[in-house]
Amino acid sequence: MVDVKTNIEDASSLMKEAKFDLHELFFSITQHDSTIIFGNETFFRISGYEEDEIIGKFHNIIRHEDMPRIVFKKLWEYIESNKPVVAYVKNKTKKGRYYWVLAIVFPLDGQFISIRIKPNTQFFSIIKEVYLELLAAEKELDMDESENLLLQLLKNLGFSDYDHFMNEVLLAELLERKKLLFSSEVKEDTYNNLETTFKLDIKSLYENSKTLLQEYEKWFARIESFKEIKSIFEEKGVTLRKQARDVVLLSLNASIASYKLDKGGETFGVLSSDIRKNAKENEVLIEKVHLITQNLSESLSEIIFLVSYISLQMEMATHFIKELLEGTDEEINSHVETLYKLVSQYHEKVMKLPSVIDKKIKNTISYLEELELQFMYFGYIQIYGVIESARLDDDRFGFVGIFSQLKSMITKTSDEIFIMKNVAENFYVENKNLINESKKDNLSLDKFGNNIDKITRSDKQSD
Numbered sequence: 001m002v003d004v005k006t007n008i009e010d011a012s013s014l015m016k017e018a019k020f021d022l023h024e025l026f027f028s029i030t031q032h033d034s035t036i037i038f039g040n041e042t043f044f045r046i047s048g049y050e051e052d053e054i055i056g057k058f059h060n061i062i063r064h065e066d067m068p069r070i071v072f073k074k075l076w077e078y079i080e081s082n083k084p085v086v087a088y089v090k091n092k093t094k095k096g097r098y099y100w101v102l103a104i105v106f107p108l109d110g111q112f113i114s115i116r117i118k119p120n121t122q123f124f125s126i127i128k129e130v131y132l133e134l135l136a137a138e139k140e141l142d143m144d145e146s147e148n149l150l151l152q153l154l155k156n157l158g159f160s161d162y163d164h165f166m167n168e169v170l171l172a173e174l175l176e177r178k179k180l181l182f183s184s185e186v187k188e189d190t191y192n193n194l195e196t197t198f199k200l201d202i203k204s205l206y207e208n209s210k211t212l213l214q215e216y217e218k219w220f221a222r223i224e225s226f227k228e229i230k231s232i233f234e235e236k237g238v239t240l241r242k243q244a245r246d247v248v249l250l251s252l253n254a255s256i257a258s259y260k261l262d263k264g265g266e267t268f269g270v271l272s273s274d275i276r277k278n279a280k281e282n283e284v285l286i287e288k289v290h291l292i293t294q295n296l297s298e299s300l301s302e303i304i305f306l307v308s309y310i311s312l313q314m315e316m317a318t319h320f321i322k323e324l325l326e327g328t329d330e331e332i333n334s335h336v337e338t339l340y341k342l343v344s345q346y347h348e349k350v351m352k353l354p355s356v357i358d359k360k361i362k363n364t365i366s367y368l369e370e371l372e373l374q375f376m377y378f379g380y381i382q383i384y385g386v387i388e389s390a391r392l393d394d395d396r397f398g399f400v401g402i403f404s405q406l407k408s409m410i411t412k413t414s415d416e417i418f419i420m421k422n423v424a425e426n427f428y429v430e431n432k433n434l435i436n437e438s439k440k441d442n443l444s445l446d447k448f449g450n451n452i453d454k455i456t457r458s459d460k461q462s463d
Contacts, residue, residue, distance in 0.1 A: 017099045018099040020046050020118050022180055025319045027115045029335060034059045037111070038335050041323050048094035053218065064092040068134035074162055075105065082107045084309060086166035088119060088127045100124070104312060108342050115316050120180060126157060161367045163210045167305055171223065174308055178220075191325060198330045201458065205451045206325050209318040212444045213311075218437070219276040219350070220311040222430075223304055229427050230300040233293040233364075235422045241290055243413045244283040247378075250373050251276035254402050269400060271385050275406070278381070282374050289367045293420075296360040310346040317343060332455045340452055347445055354434040361428045368421040375414050 036057055042269050044051055054061060063072075078085030089103045101116035102124075132151050136446035138146050151161065159165040191203050254272035261268060311393055317339040324333060385403040392399065 005251070016097050018046055018097040020091050020099045020101070021116050022120070022177065024256060025115065025117060025316050027113060027316050027320070028059070029111055029113050029338060030059055032110050038099070040320055041327070042319075043116075045346050046099055047091070048097075053094070062091045064090040064098055066090050066098070066131070066135065068138055068146070068150075070133050070134060070138070070143060070150050071131070073143060073147065074150070075103075079105060079107050079112055086170045087205075088124060088131075088169075089116075090131075098176075098199075102169070104170065104309070105344055106309070106313070108338070108345070111338075113338065117173065117177060117312070119173055120176045121169075122255075123169045123172055127169075130154075130157075140440045167301075171304065171309055174220075175223070175314065187367070196330060197458070198332075198455070199325065201451075201455045202321065202325045204334070205448075205455060206318070206321045208448050208451050209314070209321050210443075211392070212441075212448050213314045213318050213430060214221055215437075215441050215444055216307070216311045219307045219434075222434075223307060225302050226300050228302075229423060233297050233300075233420065236416050237290045237293045239416050240286045240413065240420075242415070243409060244255060244279070244286040245280040247406070247409055247413075248283060250405055251279045254399075256357050257398060257402065267388055268385075271381060271388065274381050278374060278378055282371065285371050285374060286365060288430060289364065289371065289420075292360060292367060294365050296357065296364060297355060299357050299360060303350065303357070306346060306350045306353070308331070310350055313339065313343045313346060332452070335454070336452055340449055344449070346446065347441070351438045351442065354431050354438060357431055358428070358435065361424055361431060365424050365428065368417055368424065370415070371417055372421070375410055375417065378406070378410050384408060 024042050024046075026040055026046060028036055028043055030036050030039040036054055036059055039047075039051070039054060044054065047054065049061075071087055071089070075085050075087055084104065084106045086102065086104050088100065090098055090100050092098055102117055102119045103114055103116050105112050105114045130150075133153065134146060134150060137149055141149065154162065154165045157165075159168065191199075191206075194200050194203055251272060254268070254275055258268035258272045273385075317336070320333075320339060321336065324336070382403055385399065385406070389399040389403055
């Protein structure tokens with residue numbers, strides 16, 4: 001006889017979300033064929049599987065049927081290209097419940113490491129609607145058509161491509177998570193009652209890990225500043241290019257007006273020629289400013305997302321070492337070394353960027369100083385033009401208006417140059433501090449790696 005009540009309870013259970021707290025992190029290490037070779041305690045608890053039930057299985061053991069196929073195709077495209085990838089994923093527990101994660105996947109030496117955090121932003125609410133639309137469409141579309149639909153839906157939301165989407169999502173989720181965690185700080189155990197040499201060594205490693213995490217957090221705290229600088233450079237670069245084109249057009253109007261003059265036309269012809277010549281020179285110089293600031297903006301984008309990645313990786317390493325500290329094992333897990341290797345890889349990339357940025361800022365400042373001098377000379381032309389216009393006492397050809405417009409353009413452009421130069425100079429100083437801090441960070445990472453080696457050697461000797 002069928003137990004109706006039990007069936008109803010089982011069906012109800014499938015609709016329930018598994019508990020996944022904000023402060024929790026879980027990760028897995030997967031072979032290139034998607035076989036799970038490691039998961040941390042949080043992964044096992046949330047998925048509902050015992051370790052021996054999930055290790056050696058394909059990752060699709062936790063795949064939820066509500067996930068569009070095209071999302072996994074995008075994930076694999078990035079992994080196959082050896083690039084990190086970010087995606088919202090709905091997973092299924094052993095008992096059929098579900099849980100949503102933001103998965104950040106890092107390829108490493110033929111394997112990939114997946115770190116998952118609890119999603120909290122408005123992007124999460126939006127993407128669930130996108131997934132519903134994709135699921136419905138996939139019944140009739142092939143994979144290429146599904147991909148086109150995904151990209152179109154993202155463009156409708158203001159994202160140029162999947163790279164743009166995942167970078168914005170990652171940063172927003174990490175910033176929101178840190179804000180929420182800051183408002184709900186939990187007092188941490190000091191672990192003063194440890195007895196074994198191994199646990200004391202792991203505690204030392206844990207303290208070292210927390211110190212390194214704090215140093216990466218300082219970099220992460222600068223992200224808003226990096227974003228603001230990037231935005232200013234991009235905005236002012238566009239404005240300067242527009243101003244340069246407007247000055248060139250004004251010089252042409254001045255030339256045409258000078259040809260119409262019988263008396264005094266030569267003087268205005270010379271002034272118009274000077275305006276046109278300097279306008280062309282300025283246009284070339286402003287294009288250089290635009291290209292170098294565009295290049296600088298790309299470097300800022302790179303450092304923003306590298307810092308996002310490494311701060312998350314280090315948090316995961318710290319979280320995992322804490323699990324070792326609180327667990328019953330008396331030997332270090334080899335996957336601590338894998339996490340260290342991942343952090344080291346991204347650490348090297350992050351630490352190189354301030355020196356690269358340093359050269360680009362110096363070039364930017366140099367071009368802006370040259371541009372300042374050019375517009376100072378423009379100011380002399382404008383003043384002389386106003387004097388000549390007054391002496392002519394005949395404004396039928398609009399020279400008063402032309403030189404008035406020129407003054408307005410000089411003022412506006414000079415203001416934009418001043419703002420950009422001020423931002424660049426301040427950032428130059430801040431970036432020098434980053435270069436100095438990176439030396440300290442290198443020492444901390446070396447200490448972290450040496451501690452892992454020390455514990456690993458001790459384990460081998462005790463065997």
